[in-house]
Amino acid sequence: MGWNMSAIVLKDLNISYGTTRVVHDVTLDVAEGESFALVGESGSGKSTILKAIAGLAPDWTGEITVLGQPRGHRVDRGFATTCQMVFQDPYGSLHPRRTVDAVLSEPLEVHGLGNRAARVVEMLAAVGLDQRFRFRFPHQLSGGQRQRVAIARALMLEPKVMLLDEPTSALDVSVQAEILNLLKKLRREQGLTYLMVTHNLPVVGFMCDRMALMNKGRVVEIAPATALHDGSFTDPYSRALYAASGGNPAREAQA
Incomplete structure (x- = not known):
């Protein structure tokens, strides 16, 4: 795929709420133009990572870089022209x-x-x-x-980077596919990079190039979306998540 520049780089990212650390030592690199998923059960720290990148979770350490610009801990108005977030509940937002x-x-x-x-x-x-x-x-x-x-x-x-927090999970199943198709089309037309949080493996198979599987605030494995076709996960947690989705979930989303 020949990506050259990183759109999002996280290095040793730790995020806390009060005295509770919810994200531990996350390091990952999302290439420009890539669609990358953070996958795991609820409470695994996925959405918290998006909030930290967006400037909505100020209590973090480590490094966050978006399109080559280091991210500070405060809301930065100029950042809005680079990176935007779409939340789970469109009514609330x-x-x-x-x-x-x-x-x-x-x-x-x-x-x-x-x-x-x-x-x-x-x-x-x-x-x-x-x-x-x-x-x-x-x-x-x-x-x-x-x-x-x-x-x-x-x-x-x-913006060139979009953070998508479970963008279809609050919608009727019949509408979910329409929104996913729209996001796919917009990415192609506008050259967007997506970092997407989901617990739904078929969505990953349909939308994403790679995924980071998270468990209890840690990334346990980074895998290509093709692993959803051939089951080539290495971490026991990833394999259990894959098995629970009924094996090859990518077929479902194509339907």
Whole structure:
């Protein structure tokens, strides 16, 4: 695949909540243009890693670098143009009393960017929503439409790196595939790098190039997504997770 630059580098990353350490010595390297998954059961520290990269979990040590820029411990406005996060629950992440237009315009206002109306329309189209949705409120949208709006908002500043925290797990199964297909298409069209948290191995098989398997806050194995076809995991925990998914889960997602 010939990637040359790293999009995300984590080196000896430790993250704590108060006195409890939840992530231990995580080191990994996500190449530019790659789609990389953090996989494991809930409570394994996956989402906490995304929060630390996004600047939402300040209590960490080690190194976090995004597109060559070291990440500090504070919210950094310029960082928003490089890296954005899409959360699990699209209802919780959209302001209930703001229209879709206001939600999508806000990042442009904060960063003093013009041509807002045209950019809003263009981004809605990119996520498969037409003009009619522009002046609706979140409660007037389905779960899948809300997640499309959340993805559009994350893309308004044209970041190159997207952090995806279980982006389909709160949605109906029928809608999950639509959103995954949309994310796949956007990655291809906009040259995005994805770091995605999921507990769902079929999603990894469909979306990702490689994965880090996590158990109790540690990375136990980094494996190519092809391991989901041939079962070539080496760590006992990874193998158990794979077996629990019924072996070759990649077939399921293709269906």
